[in-house]
Amino acid sequence: MDTGKLKILGSMQVIDTQTFTGSGTWTKPSSGTWAIIQVWGGGGSGGRGNMGGGGAGGGYSEGIFQLSRLGTNETVTIGAGGAAVTANATGGNIGGSSTFGKFKVAAGGGGGSGSSYGGGGGGGSEFKAGTSGVTTVAGLAGWIDAGDGGTGTGATPGNPGLPGRTGGGGGGAGKLENASHGGDGGTAIFGGGGGAGAGYAAGGTGGTSTNGGNGGNGSNYGASPATAGTQPGGGGGGSYTGYNSGAGAAGKCIVTVF
Secondary structure (H helix, E strand, O other): OOHHHHHHHOOOOOOEEEEEOOOEEEEOOOOOOEEEEEEEOOOOOOOEOOOOOOOOOOOEEEEEEEHHHOOOEEEEEOOOOOOOOOOOOEOOOOOOOEEEOOOEEEOOOOOOOOOOOOOOOOOOOOOOOOOOOEOOEOOOOOOOOOOOOOOOOOOOOOOOOOOOOOOOOOOOOOEOOOOOEOOOOOOEOOOOOOOOOOEOOEOOOOOOEOOOOOOOOOOEOOOOOOOOOOOOOOOOOOEOOOOOOOOOOOOEEEEEEO
C-alpha cells in the first residue's frame, strides 16, 4: 500500500476490515471516517499449444475515500481468473475486472498464445485489461504500470514477461527447441505475477508478486503440467499440447475503515 496514505492514517485505529475473495455486498460500519479500498483484477490463463505462452497478472487499484461518500451498501464484483484451456492450439482467456461500486476498478490480465513460440499475455492495469498473445506476438499491457508479455522468438530461453508495478506482470513466451526453457513470468509489486511459458526441456517459472498473487509455472514436453496462478490475480502457466494450461486466479477486494 502507498506509504503516503499510511502516514495520513498513521495513528488512527482500524475499525472494520471486510475482505472479498468472491463477489458480494459491502456493508458500511456504524463508525469510522476514512476507507481504503484495494482491488485486484483476475489473472489471464496460459495458452495450450506447441509451447503456449503464459497468462498475465491482473491489475491493482487502491484509493482512500471519506466514509460518508460511500453508500450504506456497495456492490463488490470479483473478476474471475481466465479459465484453463483444454483444447490444443488455443489461446488463454483474459481475466475479469473487479470493481467496488462506482469507486474502484482493476482490470484483468491477458491470456497466453496457443501457438508454437507462443507469446505471453499483457498485464492488466487499473485502467484497461491486458491483451492476449497472438501467435508469436506478445500481448500488450493495459497501461505503463503493467508488463508486456514475452515475445515468442528463436531466443534461448523463451523471452520472459516484463515486470509490472501497480499493474500485473506479463506472461512468459513458450519455447519449442530441444533443451529449451520457457520464458519466466513477469514479477509485480502490487498486481498479480505473470504466468510462465511452456518449454521443451523445462517450463518457465511463474512471476512472483509482493502484494498480489503469484503466476503459475509453464509445462514441459514430457512431465510437468502447467500450474494455475494464485489469488489474487496471478496469471496461469502456458502448456504443451499434452496438458491443459494453467488457469488464472480470481481477483480480490479489501476495504479497511479507520
